[in-house]
Amino acid sequence: MTSRDSGVDRPIVARRAIEALRAGVPNRDAVAALGSGQTAIEDRFQALCEDVAGGSAGGLLFGGGFGSGKSHLLEHLARLALDAGWTVSRVVISKETPLHDPAKVFRAAADSALRVGQARPAIIxxxxxxxxxxxxxxxxxxxxxxxxxxxxxxxxxxxxxxxxxxxxxxxxxxxxxxxxxxxxxxxxxxxxxxxxxxxxxxxxxxxxxxxxxxQRMRFAARLLAAAGSPGWLVFFDEVELIGRYSLLQRAKSYAELARWMRGDHGGRGVPIGAVFAITDDFEAEVISRRNDRDTVPAKLRARDTPEAAALATAAELGMRIIDRETHLLSPPDDVELKQAYNRLRGLHGQAFGWQPPDVAGLERLGATRMRQYVRAWINEWDLVRLYPGYRPETEVLDVPTDYREDPDLERAASD
Incomplete structure (x- = not known):
């Protein structure tokens, strides 16, 4: 027998949340279970929504390390927007959807656009x-x-x-x-x-x-508003992939990021907002260490064409936005960690029908990321449940982000 409330199978919901958190891919159930401790970014997001609803398009950019909760926060903000009636799209930057290609980005946004209570893509x-x-x-x-x-x-x-x-x-x-x-x-x-x-x-x-x-983007945003939505919010994840493109594709990506962040969609009163998630070391590893800040505009302006000069200026703005306007995720404090631990302990018990004991998890250090804490707790509860006398200890190994240029990505974008 399972406990049910309004047709919801609670153990199954709990199991979905646990499995999503174990895999590091936050779904709706996982985000609902943990919430978000990023109140400063939530406040900035609410301000962005107010601006967009008032006809001023714009964007929000936040950054964090691998496993710090960027995708979790994106999902949390998207759920807040959906609950408030917004049309929401989720776009993961990838080989198939490069940021520098407006046509592919629009198609991904249009295909994933949803409003609460609607079964079809929101434009339709x-x-x-x-x-x-x-x-x-x-x-x-x-x-x-x-x-x-x-x-x-x-x-x-x-x-x-x-x-x-x-x-x-x-x-x-x-x-x-x-x-x-x-x-x-x-x-x-x-x-x-x-x-x-x-x-x-x-x-x-x-x-x-x-x-x-x-043009499709701004037309669709006005169409969605005419149908009763406050506007269209597009959430971009894994933006750091642009660091692996060639110099020209990076330049175009920086320019596109600047266009979204500044709300430069053409015309006035277009209710579009964008939220970007990027790794917190992107500026240091790509813009500074690879010297994109100087090399990208210099190589473009050497072409001596108006188009290249305009792209150089836009790319410079995009890099400056990444450097100066990235809001960093706050590391979890003791209060947030205690709340997350207690919620996950109850969730694990509900998912597997047992009473999870206390586990040690990881030492609470400022450099430890939320995903590392969560994975350690879940893995240790799994082991104790299967082997009751076992006392697990968890070690953490960091995997650095790879920003090396990948020619396959450019070929995929061209295709």
Missing amino acids: EASAGLDLDGRAYAELLRWAASSGSELNERFPATLALFAHIRERDAAYAETILRFWSGDPIAVPELRRRLWEIGEQRPALPPLAAPELAR
């Missing part, structure tokens, strides 16, 4: 629930068609067409939704459809993929 859900006779839709259409939106004509044209065909032609309405979410759309067919409903045929000039992705 928002479009399906949009009141096409209401004020919010009219304001969205007026904004999309204005010069201030800085949007290609594809966006107001598809928005107007969507209102005519959502109930009449589900297949082409789905084509429009896929276009807003990152897929291409055939221009001749779009022009024909607009002509059929009496709309003038727009010019629909071509757009480069990065610029189209940026």
